[in-house]
Amino acid sequence: MPGLKGRDILSLVELSPKEIALILRRSSILARRKSAPQRLRGKTVAMIFQKPSTRTRVSFETAAAQLGGHAIYLSWNEMQLGRGETISDTAKVLDRYVDAIMARVFSHDDLVALAENADAPVVNGLSDKHHPCQILADLLTLIQYKKRLKGLKLAYVGDGNNVCNSLLVGCAKTGVNIAVARPQGYGPDPDAVRHAREAAAMSGASISILEDPEEAVKAADAIYTDTFVSMGMEKEKDARLSTFIPKYRVNRELLSQAKPGAIFLHCLPAHRGEEVTEDVIDGPQSAVWDEAENRLHTARGLLSLIL
16 A cells, blocks of 8 residues: 655656556545545645635635644745745745645746755646646546546646646546647647656646647547636736637537436636536536545645655
8 A cells, every 4th residue: 555644746757657546545534524534634734825715715724723733924025035935944834834835826946946845745736847646636626526537538628837737647547538629839848748748648648749639629528728827827817818818618519429327527717608508517527526525535636745
């Protein structure tokens, strides 16, 4: 049985398929329980935020409390980091105080620096390259709706961003076939594609990087999208929207070309009318609210395993 105690969770690349399965099993068990075992009793989790957050902050703070622990919210600009203290110095200090560090940052390199300078496990709450906690919730949602992972097909339509990068790796490692449709020049990250193809060679999953959304969604069990303008890209908004809309917008017509009973997924927040129409996100095939709830269950599963 693989173990995760004390492990950094910076991306899904560093996790084996068995370790991902372990997190999903633990999360699934906790999702069915009314009360969680007090595995974090006496433990403290520091939560560093360089970016705004709803689901990441609330899921981790609630998860720590429900597991008997305590979470501390730390805004980047309210810490000495905002006044020039180095990440390495901050990590060394926090390491003396807390049992784990979760950070939501612009640069993935900052997470790496945190992990290199702290013995406490560091969890990626989002970076420019990866969003592993979101994808764990997505995989749990697929299991809940489709009862399996291996052999399913997920179509990702839109910007090849951090969510897309982690979806590629997470799907490949769990045997989910994934087709990504995006405009040329809009990702995904070549390293993520390489890691996904390496994992797919072991799991038997297929990886397709396309430009045509209609081709991507054929025979899909799930269609996934995300904002076309991620945080930090506001200056590119007009250019991005003119590139992505209307071709990459998920609407009823595109959803109808997937398998009957295909579910719609979105990591949220959604920009209704841009990447998805209201009749899809609020429609009968939408699983986004269960997906959002699963951020709590996977946060509980993850924290209970690494601590």
